[in-house]
Amino acid sequence: MLLKRIQPMVFQARRLYVDIMFQVMGRALQAVSEVDETVQNEARALPKGLLFEMMVMPEGPRLIVEHTGDGHFHYHGQSAPRPVDLSIQFKHIAHAFLVLSFQEKTSEAFANDRMLVDGDVSYAVRMTRVLNRLETFILPKMIAERAVKEYPANLHLPEKLISAARIYLKVATNFVETVRP
Numbered sequence: 671m672l673l674k675r676i677q678p679m680v681f682q683a684r685r686l687y688v689d690i691m692f693q694v695m696g697r698a699l700q701a702v703s704e705v706d707e708t709v710q711n712e713a714r715a716l717p718k719g720l721l722f723e724m725m726v727m728p729e730g731p732r733l734i735v736e737h738t739g740d741g742h743f744h745y746h747g748q749s750a751p752r753p754v755d756l757s758i759q760f761k762h763i764a765h766a767f768l769v770l771s772f773q774e775k776t777s778e779a780f781a782n783d784r785m786l787v788d789g790d791v792s793y794a795v796r797m798t799r800v801l802n803r804l805e806t807f808i809l810p811k812m813i814a815e816r817a818v819k820e821y822p823a824n825l826h827l828p829e830k831l832i833s834a835a836r837i838y839l840k841v842a843t844n845f846v847e848t849v850r851p
Contacts, residue, residue: 684767689731691770692724694841695804696733696745701840702804703743705833710741712800721746722797723754726766727786745844756789756797772809772817776801807833 702709718739725732734746734754760766765784768774776798779785787794802818806825815821 681763684763685726685731688726688763688766688770692731692733692748695724695770695801696735696747697841697844698804698808698837699733699735699743699800700745700844701837702800702807702833703741704840705836706803706807709800709803712796712803713737713741713743715796716793717755720756720793721750721752721754722793723750723757724759725757726760726763730760730763730766754789756793757787758794758797759786759788760784761786772813775817775819777819804837806830808837 703713716737718737720737721734722737722743723732723734732748734748734750735743736746736751738744760769760779761784765779768784769776769779774782774784776785803822805817806814806822807830809817811821811830
């Protein structure tokens with residue numbers, strides 16, 4: 671009896687966590703594209719106007735960012751201004767939770783068939799590299815090493831701390847601007 675009441679609460683808690691993480695990640699993608707040259711170079715290969723979505727199937731939480739050109743992203747929240755060009759979809763909220771709580775690397779989730787790509791796979795690989803770069807900045811090294819396929823050997827603590835501070839400041843500013851009437 672107790673288990674039947676706990677399971678829906680666990681599902682709702684995971685859903686809330688994933689939703690919050692998508693909001694943070696969307697804003698952080700916009701921020702990292704403003705502060706990191708490596709991300710900008712990676713994103714420049716994407717077509718201007720490309721709408722990228724990461725979501726939980728079928729109608730779960732999502733984040734949508736647009737490549738606005740010159741390697742920069744704009745976070746649109748959960749609603750796209752037009753049909754998305756590239757979608758990375760988690761098959762279940764539990765799968766998204768594993769990745770977003772850094773228990774499973776994105777590459778492992780793909781290998782374990784927990785995610786689908788709808789769109790150009792080369793763009794998905796590029797966006798995954800951007801996400802990995804973001805995670806190396808905003809997560810402590812010990813957690814980032816669990817989250818990304820390969821932690822960059824040339825990322826030194828001063829660069830990491832300065833970039834992380836700049837990203838977090840931009841994310842916080844974006845949250846405040848969104849809340850303000």
